[in-house]
Amino acid sequence: MFNSSPITSWEGAEAIFTYADSPLGMAVCFWIMTAMLIVPLVVSYQAEEQAEVDHQ
């Protein structure tokens, strides 16, 4: 659907992963992953702050 294949043939193929030929595609995936690491930590901080308030 996203035309993410970097190869048109298996003959002599090397980097075969999705978006291997697209720096933009790789960058988008990379930054999405980064956001997915940060957001849960923010949520965790918020939940812990609330727990501190609830248990005073």
Added chain:
Amino acid sequence: MTPEEMQAAIEALQGLSNTNLEIFYYWCTAIMILIHAGFLMYEMGASRVKHSLASGTKNILAFAFMIPTFYMFGWLIYLSMWQGFTYDPVWGEFGLPMSAIMGPNMADQATGVFWGAFTLFACTTASILSGAVIERIRMASFVVLAVILGSVVWNLAASWGWHPAGWLVTNYGYHDAVASGVVHTISGFFALGVLINLGPRIGKFNADGSANQIRGHSLPMTITGLMLIVVGFFGFIGACVLYNYGVGGGWTNIYGGPTTLSAYLFNTLMAVAGGIIGCYACTRDPFWMMSGALCGVISAAAGLDLWYPPLAFAIAFAGGYLGPWAAKQIEKMGIDDAVGAVAVHGVCGVWGLLAVGIFLGGYPGFSSWDGFDVPSINMKGQVIGAAVMVATGFIPGYVLSWIFNKLGVLRAGDGVQRDGMDSELEGVAYPEEIRSQ
């Protein structure tokens, strides 16, 4: 070097290669047994004290019954039914239990280790049902259902979609490298069919339809068990690659497409992490956080050979969100899935198949190691494959459990459930330390 010496050297190298591969698959199979150690801890921990031994016994018996039945007919079905419901005697000959290669044979270093690996795949498939039905299913009926799932149903689906000649592969380009569909979707929807007829645990639902949370007796045991399952997955995934003896050699995926073990390792680790973090982010529940590892691996499994690792992480993260949400929806439908097996394996399995259609569409086809031309990966093939997996899992699970229910042999009586399923066994899980609830 003379031509004779060259030939001798080639034969010696081939012999060494065979031995190394035999060692590789032997240890993959051994590591896969950790999946069952994990399932054992996971399901016992998720049970209340009075049911914990029965849950463990059920799990061990499924493992034990699966091995001989897979030898009797499971391997045969996988090898020979790739055309649909038609038996292929050429392939089938290799799986007949009376075949010369189905036992110690000095001319064959491959059949035993591949049979062993597939037997453990079958055991895993059957164990997925096990957790969903704890605390109320009758032991013998469970074993029969597990054998049908692990030694018949799964094998049929694997022959269609996880075999170099399978009709889903060669006709539609279905791609399911590490079994999101043929193991997880099949077993998840088989479990759903059984759960509909089995009914909920006593006290799970109130008269108004709202659900109560029934907590297992040891969450630490459950979480540790889940981590053991993750360890076992690395054996499972290792056994999903094959070695190409053709020109150039090298590893291939289950269909004969080129790959490397490194590809699988990159993406498996990323998927485990993505699933855990995704589940933690949406639930902050330790049970679901660790189940998230399974959600993640199952969501990314179908394309583990091809993902860009951060994309594998993102797909697994989405699976980590999807699993608990789906479990909640299934509970709202009045279905009591004690460990969320339908959501984790069934729903995330379907997501994994569709994710391949969304993100991997367009990868070129190749000639499978059985000589068939495999079409390029495409969304239509993945949707058809997902629908086939859902139906192939659900229909036999529902029909068989409906028959068992009509015969009155599916569900334990209320008295036994109230006193504990362990009351039917010798032994007590915690004789002094913990009072039974």
